[in-house]
Amino acid sequence: MRGRMPLPAALLGLALLSVVPSASAQQDPGWVPQRTASLQALDKVTARVTLLEAPLNRITAFGTLRITLRACNARPPEEVPDAAAWLQVTDVRNKAEGEPVFSGWMFANAPGIAMLEHPVYDLRVLACH
DSSP, X not given: OTTOOOOOHHHHHHHHHHHSOOHHHHHOOOOEEEXXXXXXXEETTTTEEEEEEEEBTSEEEETTEEEEEEEEEEOOTTSOOOEEEEEEEEEOSSOTTXXXXXXXXXXXXXXXXXXXXXXXXXXXXXXXX
Protein backbone atom coordinates (compact mmCIF):
# COMPACT_ATOMS: atom_id res chain seq x y z
CA MET A 1 0.00 0.00 0.00
CA ARG A 2 2.72 2.39 -0.90
CA GLY A 3 1.48 5.98 -1.24
CA ARG A 4 -1.98 5.23 0.17
CA MET A 5 -2.93 6.03 3.73
CA PRO A 6 -5.86 4.34 5.46
CA LEU A 7 -8.82 6.55 6.32
CA PRO A 8 -9.01 7.58 9.96
CA ALA A 9 -11.92 5.98 11.78
CA ALA A 10 -13.76 9.33 12.15
CA LEU A 11 -13.64 9.97 8.40
CA LEU A 12 -14.76 6.42 7.67
CA GLY A 13 -17.73 6.93 10.01
CA LEU A 14 -18.69 10.16 8.24
CA ALA A 15 -18.43 8.44 4.87
CA LEU A 16 -20.77 5.68 6.03
CA LEU A 17 -23.28 8.20 7.43
CA SER A 18 -23.45 9.93 4.07
CA VAL A 19 -24.32 6.64 2.35
CA VAL A 20 -26.89 5.31 4.84
CA PRO A 21 -30.16 7.31 4.77
CA SER A 22 -31.22 8.78 8.08
CA ALA A 23 -34.44 7.75 9.80
CA SER A 24 -36.04 11.10 8.91
CA ALA A 25 -35.16 10.61 5.23
CA GLN A 26 -36.79 7.17 5.29
CA GLN A 27 -40.01 8.67 6.69
CA ASP A 28 -40.08 11.59 4.21
CA PRO A 29 -43.00 10.91 1.84
CA GLY A 30 -41.38 13.20 -0.75
CA TRP A 31 -43.26 14.92 -3.53
CA VAL A 32 -46.78 14.21 -4.76
CA PRO A 33 -47.30 14.33 -8.56
CA GLN A 34 -49.95 16.81 -9.71
CA ARG A 35 -51.58 17.58 -13.08
CA THR A 36 -51.71 21.41 -13.17
CA ALA A 37 -49.35 24.26 -12.31
CA SER A 38 -50.31 27.77 -11.26
CA LEU A 39 -47.82 30.17 -12.80
CA GLN A 40 -47.27 33.90 -12.46
CA ALA A 41 -46.16 35.59 -15.67
CA LEU A 42 -44.83 39.14 -15.88
CA ASP A 43 -44.55 41.30 -18.98
CA LYS A 44 -41.64 43.58 -18.03
CA VAL A 45 -42.52 46.18 -20.69
CA THR A 46 -46.12 46.80 -19.57
CA ALA A 47 -45.68 45.61 -15.93
CA ARG A 48 -48.70 43.36 -16.49
CA VAL A 49 -48.87 40.36 -14.15
CA THR A 50 -50.96 37.41 -15.30
CA LEU A 51 -51.88 34.24 -13.43
CA LEU A 52 -51.83 31.16 -15.66
CA GLU A 53 -53.09 27.61 -15.17
CA ALA A 54 -50.86 25.23 -17.13
CA PRO A 55 -52.16 21.67 -17.58
CA LEU A 56 -49.70 18.80 -17.91
CA ASN A 57 -48.29 18.26 -21.44
CA ARG A 58 -50.34 21.07 -23.03
CA ILE A 59 -49.08 24.37 -24.38
CA THR A 60 -50.00 27.51 -22.45
CA ALA A 61 -49.37 30.83 -24.21
CA PHE A 62 -48.26 34.11 -22.69
CA GLY A 63 -47.23 36.85 -25.11
CA THR A 64 -44.72 35.23 -27.47
CA LEU A 65 -43.90 32.48 -24.94
CA ARG A 66 -45.19 28.94 -25.31
CA ILE A 67 -45.01 27.10 -21.97
CA THR A 68 -45.30 23.32 -21.70
CA LEU A 69 -45.59 21.74 -18.27
CA ARG A 70 -43.89 18.32 -18.28
CA ALA A 71 -44.11 17.53 -14.54
CA CYS A 72 -45.51 19.21 -11.46
CA ASN A 73 -44.97 18.04 -7.90
CA ALA A 74 -46.24 19.39 -4.58
CA ARG A 75 -45.30 18.60 -1.02
CA PRO A 76 -47.83 16.57 0.99
CA PRO A 77 -50.33 18.59 3.09
CA GLU A 78 -48.50 17.82 6.36
CA GLU A 79 -45.25 19.31 4.98
CA VAL A 80 -44.23 22.93 4.41
CA PRO A 81 -45.99 24.00 1.17
CA ASP A 82 -43.77 23.93 -1.92
CA ALA A 83 -44.04 23.11 -5.60
CA ALA A 84 -41.59 22.02 -8.27
CA ALA A 85 -42.45 22.16 -11.97
CA TRP A 86 -40.50 20.92 -15.00
CA LEU A 87 -41.15 23.48 -17.73
CA GLN A 88 -40.15 23.79 -21.36
CA VAL A 89 -40.49 27.36 -22.65
CA THR A 90 -40.09 28.52 -26.23
CA ASP A 91 -40.30 32.00 -27.72
CA VAL A 92 -42.09 32.30 -31.09
CA ARG A 93 -41.16 35.96 -31.61
CA ASN A 94 -38.58 35.28 -34.37
CA LYS A 95 -39.37 31.71 -35.42
CA ALA A 96 -42.76 30.10 -36.02
CA GLU A 97 -41.63 26.80 -34.46
CA GLY A 98 -40.20 28.66 -31.47
CA GLU A 99 -36.75 29.09 -30.01
CA PRO A 100 -36.07 27.29 -26.69
CA VAL A 101 -35.49 29.80 -23.88
CA PHE A 102 -35.85 27.58 -20.79
CA SER A 103 -36.01 23.89 -19.96
CA GLY A 104 -35.80 22.58 -16.42
CA TRP A 105 -37.18 22.60 -12.90
CA MET A 106 -38.56 25.74 -11.26
CA PHE A 107 -39.27 25.80 -7.54
CA ALA A 108 -41.98 27.89 -5.85
CA ASN A 109 -40.04 28.42 -2.61
CA ALA A 110 -36.69 29.07 -4.35
CA PRO A 111 -37.37 30.95 -7.59
CA GLY A 112 -33.76 32.14 -7.83
CA ILE A 113 -32.36 28.62 -8.24
CA ALA A 114 -33.58 28.22 -11.82
CA MET A 115 -35.34 31.03 -13.61
CA LEU A 116 -36.29 32.16 -17.05
CA GLU A 117 -33.79 34.70 -18.35
CA HIS A 118 -35.73 36.69 -20.93
CA PRO A 119 -35.57 40.40 -21.80
CA VAL A 120 -39.37 40.85 -21.89
CA TYR A 121 -40.95 38.14 -19.72
CA ASP A 122 -40.57 36.65 -16.27
CA LEU A 123 -42.16 33.40 -15.13
CA ARG A 124 -42.62 31.93 -11.67
CA VAL A 125 -44.20 28.74 -10.28
CA LEU A 126 -46.76 29.39 -7.55
CA ALA A 127 -48.28 25.95 -6.90
CA CYS A 128 -49.03 22.51 -8.28
CA HIS A 129 -52.49 20.98 -7.91
